[in-house]
Amino acid sequence: xxxxxxxxxxxxxxxxxxxxxxxxxxxxxxxxxxxxxxxxxxxxxxxxxxxxxxxxxxxxxxxxxxxxxxxxxxxxxxxxxxxxxxxxxxxxxxxxxxxxxxxxxxxxxxxxxxxxxxxxxxxxxxxxxxxxxxxxxxxxxxxxxxxxxxxxxxxxxxxxxxxxxxxxxxxxxxxxxxxxxxxxxxxxxxxxxxxxxxxxxxxxxxxxxxxxxxxxxxxxxxxxxxxxxxxxxxxxxxxxxxxxxxxxxxxxxxxxxxxxxxxxxxxxxxxxxxxxxxxxxxxxxxxxxxxxxxxxxxx
Amino acid sequence: xxxxxxxxxxxxxxxxxxxxxxxxxxxxxxxxxxxxxxxxxxxxxxxxxxxxxxxxxxxxxxxxxxxxxxxxxxxxxxxxxxxxxxxxxxxxxxxxxxxxxxxxxxxxxxxxxxxxxxxxxxxxxxxxxxxxxxxxxxxxxxxxxxxxxxxxxxxxxxxxxxxxxxxxxxxxxxxxxxxxxxxxxxxxxxxxxxxxxxxxxxxxxxxxxxxxxxxxxxxxxxxxxxxxxxxxxxxxxxxxxxxxxxxxxxxxxxxxxxxxxxxxxxxxxxxxxxxxxxxxxxxxxxxxxxxxxx
Numbered sequence: 330x331x332x333x334x335x336x337x338x339x340x341x342x343x344x345x346x347x348x349x350x351x352x353x354x355x356x357x358x359x360x361x362x363x364x365x366x367x368x369x370x371x372x373x374x375x376x377x378x379x380x381x382x383x384x385x386x387x388x389x390x391x392x393x394x395x396x397x398x399x400x401x402x403x404x405x406x407x408x409x410x411x412x413x414x415x416x417x418x419x420x421x422x423x424x425x426x427x428x429x430x431x432x433x434x435x436x437x438x439x440x441x442x443x444x445x446x447x448x449x450x451x452x453x454x455x456x457x458x459x460x461x462x463x464x465x466x467x468x469x470x471x472x473x474x475x476x477x478x479x480x481x482x483x484x485x486x487x488x489x490x491x492x493x494x495x496x497x498x499x500x501x502x503x504x505x506x507x508x509x510x511x512x513x514x515x516x517x518x519x520x521x522x523x524x525x526x527x528x529x530x531x532x533x534x535x536x537x538x539x540x541x542x543x544x545x546x547x548x549x550x551x552x553x554x555x556x557x558x559x560x561x562x563x564x565x566x567x568x569x570x571x572x573x574x575x576x577x578x579x580x581x582x583x584x585x586x587x588x589x590x591x592x593x594x595x596x597x598x599x600x601x602x603x604x605x606x607x608x609x610x611x612x613x614x615x616x617x618x619x620x621x622x623x624x625x626x627x628x
Numbered sequence: 629x630x631x632x633x634x635x636x637x638x639x640x641x642x643x644x645x646x647x648x649x650x651x652x653x654x655x656x657x658x659x660x661x662x663x664x665x666x667x668x669x670x671x672x673x674x675x676x677x678x679x680x681x682x683x684x685x686x687x688x689x690x691x692x693x694x695x696x697x698x699x700x701x702x703x704x705x706x707x708x709x710x711x712x713x714x715x716x717x718x719x720x721x722x723x724x725x726x727x728x729x730x731x732x733x734x735x736x737x738x739x740x741x742x743x744x745x746x747x748x749x750x751x752x753x754x755x756x757x758x759x760x761x762x763x764x765x766x767x768x769x770x771x772x773x774x775x776x777x778x779x780x781x782x783x784x785x786x787x788x789x790x791x792x793x794x795x796x797x798x799x800x801x802x803x804x805x806x807x808x809x810x811x812x813x814x815x816x817x818x819x820x821x822x823x824x825x826x827x828x829x830x831x832x833x834x835x836x837x838x839x840x841x842x843x844x845x846x847x848x849x850x851x852x853x854x855x856x857x858x859x860x861x862x863x864x865x866x867x868x869x870x871x872x873x874x875x876x877x878x879x880x881x882x883x884x885x886x887x888x889x890x891x892x893x894x895x896x897x898x899x900x901x902x903x904x905x906x907x908x909x910x911x912x913x914x915x916x917x918x919x920x921x922x
Contacts, residue, residue: 338743344821345742352733352752352796355789359767360755366766377769426658431651439908440662443669446900448850450869451893454876455672458886466671469687498665505912558759560853564873584761589857594765601762612757 364605371599376592387599397575397583405580407489409556412496417548420503427504428511438508442501453564456495457482460565482567485576492562492577506548510541550615554608560585580604669897676890683886698891708892711871714780718867719848721784726791726844727837731799733790735825738803739811756793764857771858778864783854795840802836803829839910846900872896 346353371388374381391398427438444452459465460481468478481491518536527535538545558581563570566577571586584604588597675683676698678691702708736742737749771777776785790796806829814824830837855870866874875889904911 342742342744345736345740345745348732348736348740348821348825349742349745349748351729351789352736352748355786356751356755359786359789360758360763363763363766363770364758366769367762370765377772423661426654426661429654431654433655434658437658437662439905440666442904443901444665446846446904447669447897448846448869448900450850450852450873450876451896454872454889454893455668457876458675458890459668459671464684464886466687473687498668501665509912554757554759558761563856564852564876569877581759581761584765585857588765589768594769598765601759601765604759605762608757608759 367598368602370595371602373595374593375595377594380595383595387596388603390596391599391603397578400575401578401580401583404489404576404578405557405559408492408559408579409553411489412493413549413552413556415493416497416500416503417545417552419497420500421507423500424504424507424511428508438501438504441504444498445502449561450564452495452498453561456498457565460491460495482565482577483573485572485574488566488572488576492566503548506544507541510544511537514540546615550612553611557581557604557608672890673894676887676894678887680885680887683890695887698887699895702888702891702895707866707871708868708895711866711868714865715849715868718780718783719845722787722791722844722848723841725784726787726795727799727840729788730790730795730840731830731833731837732825733796734799734803735829737796737800738806739824739829740821752793752796756797768857776858778859778861780859780865782858783848783851783867791844795844798840799833799836802833806832835910838907839913842903842907842911845903849896849900868892868896 372382372384374383374387423441427434427441447455459467460483462468462478462480462483465481467481471478480487482488514536518540519532522532522536559579560570560581562572562577562579562582563585566572569586569590570582571578580600581604584597584600587593587600671689674690677694677696678688679695682688682691737745767782768777771782774781776782810828810832811824814828819827850869851867852869852873855864855867856873859865859867859870872889872892875885875892
């Protein structure tokens, strides 16, 4: 490039780049360099001070020598595969219930949304207390009506059930999304379906579901990626977030544990990079396979 | 009245009665769900008003005498007050820095023509799916080398650069919807690009900027994980969310001081709840904007 064309390029484009400069600097310093460094660390055995090159050994270790990894993967997948569809369908039912113009419905919607507003760490504090084996109110109530105490988080076999139940508490978030999806469906569609004699299930299956697919799709993608990175168990699960017998040990907590507790920076980075690859594959697959998503005429 | 009319009348009555019955059932169901969903929070409020004996004593739902003094001692115990101030400092910084820098960037995407725009936009959107854990480990090492560990810098300085793809994307979407002639008229009058940005675009973007500020407030108010990574030593400044995290994960957390912990939890929920009540329209519209259009 000659000097002249450089000045010409700058003259034409400097304003855009100037306004964009914060992003360019920020992406470089706080995203690109860390992502690269993370990949670099993953090939070393390191505590951040001394580095020993081990090649792909950290990645091989994940699949062959890590004793807790399969439990962690199993927990994370079970949590995602039960919790996401369960909350999606329950919040649909809830949205249907409050999708009407009766008096006071708005207040009920607000009440249902309250648990979503409560900060994660307060939710953890709260549920840890509710589920406590001796002082928790749930077990006190069970005791009052003459039932045996339920161990909740304090037994491996009931932990997953307990966390899924706890997660249902936040269905108000899904409810809001469903309500918005309903709002975008023209009323005339239901009216003409009624004239044709469609029953409630047919209206649900042939109108509500197809026209809500952008919302369902978005919700599923963000929920899957969110669940893979879920670290909320740190706030309430026994054994510093890992649960009894690792029964609540989730992938993101595993990364935290390896890198920050045990100082295995290299191994933690390898786990994080594996997560990055999985998230990328899921995103690409879902967007490629998203032909069933119906965007209507506006897109 | 003919028999026919009587029959119609009877049918109408029956339909009306049936309608009332259905309405009653719907309200009962809605109330039941509300009781179930609100109970945990209600119980936390009640527990926060009990004495230290009542929280560990036999089961009870209400305190015998509400101990409002619990909330008072929350703030005479200076750690909660200091933690609240630290949280507010971080929030105060970000609530200005993020909308400002994010809208500069969004403006370059929405209203300016320049080479490299498409590439920068694609890179930015790709960072949205990047798991935060990938950058956290190297950032920890980087911050240690810079002497930022156990300071508030990791929660302020990085946010001078737009504060994340999501915020920038939201403002950009909003700016795209502002008609061209608004800026064209100013351009003819000879206004500089920065003046167009500052005097025309920013005031027009008020709704989305308010949404951003409230979201930023709620996010930083509740962030316990950042402090856990970057400010976990005992000399480090505490934020409120992290203080509550520490209190709830203490070894003897189940029995001791449960009432005080609950008071802390209730206090911590108060501000987001008030913000939500004030801005519920914008917040729900924002959720649905990001949710239904993807």
